Amino acid sequence: MPSRDLHEENRLAWNAATDAHNSHKADQARFFREGGDTLFPEEVELLGDLAGVTLVHLQCNAGQDTLSLARRGATATGVDISDTAIAFARQLSADAGIPATFVRADVYDWLAEAARGGRQFDAAFSSYGALCWLSDIRAWARGVAGILRPGGRLVVVEFHPFAMIFDEQWQHKYPYFGDGKPSTWDEGIGDYVAMAGTALAPSGYVEGVQSFKNPHRSHEWQWGLGDLVTAVLDAGLALTALKEYPYSNGAKQFEGMRELAGKRMVPPDGVPNLPLMYGLVARR
Ligand SMILES: C[S@@+](CC[C@H](N)C(=O)[O-])C[C@H]1O[C@@H](n2cnc3c(N)ncnc32)[C@H](O)[C@@H]1O
Numbered sequence: 001m002p003s004r005d006l007h008e009e010n011r012l013a014w015n016a017a018t019d020a021h022n023s024h025k026a027d028q029a030r031f032f033r034e035g036g037d038t039l040f041p042e043e044v045e046l047l048g049d050l051a052g053v054t055l056v057h058l059q060c061n062a063g064q065d066t067l068s069l070a071r072r073g074a075t076a077t078g079v080d081i082s083d084t085a086i087a088f089a090r091q092l093s094a095d096a097g098i099p100a101t102f103v104r105a106d107v108y109d110w111l112a113e114a115a116r117g118g119r120q121f122d123a124a125f126s127s128y129g130a131l132c133w134l135s136d137i138r139a140w141a142r143g144v145a146g147i148l149r150p151g152g153r154l155v156v157v158e159f160h161p162f163a164m165i166f167d168e169q170w171q172h173k174y175p176y177f178g179d180g181k182p183s184t185w186d187e188g189i190g191d192y193v194a195m196a197g198t199a200l201a202p203s204g205y206v207e208g209v210q211s212f213k214n215p216h217r218s219h220e221w222q223w224g225l226g227d228l229v230t231a232v233l234d235a236g237l238a239l240t241a242l243k244e245y246p247y248s249n250g251a252k253q254f255e256g257m258r259e260l261a262g263k264r265m266v267p268p269d270g271v272p273n274l275p276l277m278y279g280l281v282a283r284r
Contacts, residue, residue: 036180
């Protein structure tokens, strides 16, 4: 069962964090009007041709990737629990001149509502720090299967759960197996955009909010690769791609990470490689 009370606390934490994150990004509407695109090659490859595709972007945050998907030809709907993120996304869509639909909802509620309404999408997409906010991965996968047309695809690009066992100093501090239980962070969601600098601000980095402290705590769930794949298969989807990558796009989660071309972050020199991201495609 999804833990909606914890999702609500996360909504408050995301509202506060999203304001701080966007305060560091220079004129994003202009970036899009001038042809900007926030997608990385991994999701572009896994999503394939988007011309004429009906797509739902689950947990879209402030909509930058949703607009990039729409720019590539998708009829895009972004869904997110954060009021601030959805308000920002709607304004950005209007200011950038890229039409897309944005809905503020808990993803579980939206999936149930869309299935009740008989809605069928060609593609569902979720990426970069989305799955850790899901309190019930199996219910989520069933919900996604319920809104895909036959042949429709789920595409996930995520930070690798194996890397989540490390603290910032690469010490093995956290368990790999989350057992479906939440981890609660009293400090809530931090200002990781400020920490990443230009890597997460493609429109340009500006000083913005300083010394951000989130007044709301947050709750996350650790889903292993086996949890996700099993949930997807049990939901009746067929796995067609599962890739692991030795770098993470845009996010320097650990001390001493080096930045390669294309904002690919890798471990410091001398540290053996490890999986830092994965991509999954499954079809109904
Ligand atoms: C790290 S962000 C995802 C960023 C995204 N990849 C993008 O395109 O910018 C995680 C998002 O999940 C959303 N979220 C967390 N729990 C949710 C829930 N239960 N239902 C819908 N959205 C949720 C948060 O509001 C936040 O915007």
